[in-house]
Amino acid sequence: MTEQHPFEIVQDVVLSASPEQIWKAVTGDTAAWMFPLQDLYPHERLTEDYPKHLVQRMEGPDGWYNQLEHVLTPGPDGTHLHYVHSSVLTDNWEQEYDGALRHTAFYLHTLGEYLAHFDGRPVAFVDVQGPDGATAPDAFDRFLAAFALTGVIQGEKKDLDLPGLGPVEATVDYANEYFLGLRMDDAMVRVFGRNLFGDRLGLTVHDFSLGTASDAARSARAEQHAQAWGEYLGTLYP
Numbered sequence: 001m002t003e004q005h006p007f008e009i010v011q012d013v014v015l016s017a018s019p020e021q022i023w024k025a026v027t028g029d030t031a032a033w034m035f036p037l038q039d040l041y042p043h044e045r046l047t048e049d050y051p052k053h054l055v056q057r058m059e060g061p062d063g064w065y066n067q068l069e070h071v072l073t074p075g076p077d078g079t080h081l082h083y084v085h086s087s088v089l090t091d092n093w094e095q096e097y098d099g100a101l102r103h104t105a106f107y108l109h110t111l112g113e114y115l116a117h118f119d120g121r122p123v124a125f126v127d128v129q130g131p132d133g134a135t136a137p138d139a140f141d142r143f144l145a146a147f148a149l150t151g152v153i154q155g156e157k158k159d160l161d162l163p164g165l166g167p168v169e170a171t172v173d174y175a176n177e178y179f180l181g182l183r184m185d186d187a188m189v190r191v192f193g194r195n196l197f198g199d200r201l202g203l204t205v206h207d208f209s210l211g212t213a214s215d216a217a218r219s220a221r222a223e224q225h226a227q228a229w230g231e232y233l234g235t236l237y238p
Contacts, residue, residue: 015079064088135199140191163225
């Protein structure tokens with residue numbers, strides 16, 4: 001049996017939103033800022049004290065589990081979120097833990113961006129993974145260079161031509177050696193340099209431009225983004 005390593009990631013952030021808005025974002029609207037968590041990983045709610053305290057947990061074979069806890073406390077500058085992610089890792093667990101820790105900070109930042117700029121707007125979401133060439137050690141650096149974003153600083157505005165979105169003015173809302181966050185008027189693009197954690201570069205598109213269009217229209221838009229970015233990444237990483 002593969003050895004399992006339990007871990008716990010704890011993060012505390014202040015978000016410019018009400019507890020009710022955050023509760024909705026972390027339960028029903030996760031595709032708008034992370035990925036469709038409830039669709040991919042159905043959870044049992046162990047604690048549900050709306051809108052103050054939520055604990056969700058799922059379990060799998062061989063003792064695997066994944067548990068997310070949110071404690072929401074309103075304050076003068078917004079709502080304090082105390083977030084605890086508990087689970088287990090296997091194999092190269094130290095590298096995986098480092099990746100999970102850094103992903104958590106990026107996801108919670110993106111949650112804040114969603115609440116500040118797109119709260120409640122329906123989303124067309126897609127997750128695009130790069131080809132085998134996107135596992136190279138320099139894959140993230142090559143992505144930045146392709147869009148003239150090498151050395152970009154958080155808060156900068158850039159005129160970009162993005163696959164599926166076309167010419168846009170983008171605000172760089174997150175930038176470090178592992179991740180890139182781009183925010184436009186009607187969309188966010190999140191780039192994950194997972195090649196640096198032994199995986200491959202990937203990205204998510206969160207498109208809020210369709211308003212009250214049908215679910216079918218949003219699904220079609222997501223497919224368009226998937227095709228456009230898939231073709232681009234296939235060219236960038238032949």
